[in-house]
Amino acid sequence: MEHPDTEHSDGELFPRERAEIVPGAVHVPDWLGPGRQRELVEACREWARPPAGLRTVRTPGGGTMSARQVCLGLHWYPYGYAPTAVDGDGGPVKAMPDWLARLGRSAVAAAYGQDPDPGVAYDIALVNFYEGDSRMGMHRDAEERSEAPVVSLSLGDSCLFRFGNTASRGRPYRDVELRSGDLFVFGGPVRRAFHGVPKVLPGTAPPGLGLTGRLNITLRVGGLG
Numbered sequence: 001m002e003h004p005d006t007e008h009s010d011g012e013l014f015p016r017e018r019a020e021i022v023p024g025a026v027h028v029p030d031w032l033g034p035g036r037q038r039e040l041v042e043a044c045r046e047w048a049r050p051p052a053g054l055r056t057v058r059t060p061g062g063g064t065m066s067a068r069q070v071c072l073g074l075h076w077y078p079y080g081y082a083p084t085a086v087d088g089d090g091g092p093v094k095a096m097p098d099w100l101a102r103l104g105r106s107a108v109a110a111a112y113g114q115d116p117d118p119g120v121a122y123d124i125a126l127v128n129f130y131e132g133d134s135r136m137g138m139h140r141d142a143e144e145r146s147e148a149p150v151v152s153l154s155l156g157d158s159c160l161f162r163f164g165n166t167a168s169r170g171r172p173y174r175d176v177e178l179r180s181g182d183l184f185v186f187g188g189p190v191r192r193a194f195h196g197v198p199k200v201l202p203g204t205a206p207p208g209l210g211l212t213g214r215l216n217i218t219l220r221v222g223g224l225g
């Protein structure tokens with residue numbers, strides 16, 4: 001017997017709920033509505049243009065990252081920050097828009113139920129573009145001096161996001177499915193936890209978004225001034 005009343009528009013029996021994965025790491029499903037997601041995808045397309053546009057990141061060991069990346073505010077490279085695309089075309093990094101910095105603060109408030117400290121100003125964004133077979137290995141976001149939480153916004157295809165511990169790349173970790181519009185925030189005791197993206201789920205993007213693949217925007221406070 002079916003109970004249509006309890007079924008949600010996306011065909012799920014239960015709505016996905018805000019979840020504290022470990023203390024300091026919070027998943028807020030569907031934080032961005034469809035209109036906001038479209039605006040962000042459009043903004044990412046602009047940011048991806050040269051100079052200092054979307055690039056393939058080369059690691060010191062001679063490998064390449066499979067997710068391509070563009071930065072705002074400060075340019076991240078393995079492993080530091082610079083004002084220009086030092087490992088790309090050398091162009092000046094694009095500015096971090098005020099509206100995106102404000103979105104970072106409201107994301108923290110949504111995740112933790114409490115405004116961030118007044119001094120917390122999101123001044124760096126990394127935009128990662130994943131195609132079907134892209135991944136991101138377990139790593140920590142370690143080049144920032146600030147301990148402010150990292151804010152992560154997902155657009156397009158869903159992925160498996162692996163959130164681990166502060167000691168090693170291995171277990172214990174939790175795998176969380178991040179879908180288009182989801183917010184994930186990690187700070188406090190797990191600000192330096194290892195995390196990665198073992199898998200993208202191709203073909204799972206909302207049809208109306210006009211995006212093939214996955215975009216992730218991580219907002220950070222550098223504390224590097």
Ligand SMILES: O=C(O)CCC(=O)C(=O)O
Nearest residue numbers: 126128141152197216218
């Ligand atoms: O794509 C993601 O969800 C994670 C991205 C990430 O960890 C990073 O850019 O440092």
Ligand SMILES: [Fe+2]
Nearest residue numbers: 139140141195
């Ligand atoms: Fe990261």
